[in-house]
Amino acid sequence: xxxxxxxxxxxxxxxxxxxxxxxxxxxxxxxxxxxxxxxxxxxxxxxxxxxxxxxxxxxxxxxxxxxxxxxxx
Numbered sequence: 001x002x003x004x005x006x007x008x009x010x011x012x013x014x015x016x017x018x019x020x021x022x023x024x025x026x027x028x029x030x031x032x033x034x035x036x037x038x039x040x041x042x043x044x045x046x047x048x049x050x051x052x053x054x055x056x057x058x059x060x061x062x063x064x065x066x067x068x069x070x071x072x073x
Contacts, residue, residue, distance in 0.1 A: 010049045022057075047071050 018033035030050075034041070042048065047069050054063035 007047060014049065014051055042072055044072050 015037055017037045018028070018030050020028050031041075048071075049067065049069045051065055051067040053065040055061070056063075
């Protein structure tokens, strides 16, 4: 889901789209998962946010997470 380029707070809009495990091949292509949840990529000029959160497989403890955004060109 693309948002206005001026938007910076989106925590309530984030959705889980893919779970990556140690056995997955890298780099990870998330476009198919993104398309399944949000539809095709948004129009040029809109902003998209992603967040990755690591989880310890043994304890289930979540890491702090990394959030990034980019503008579709």
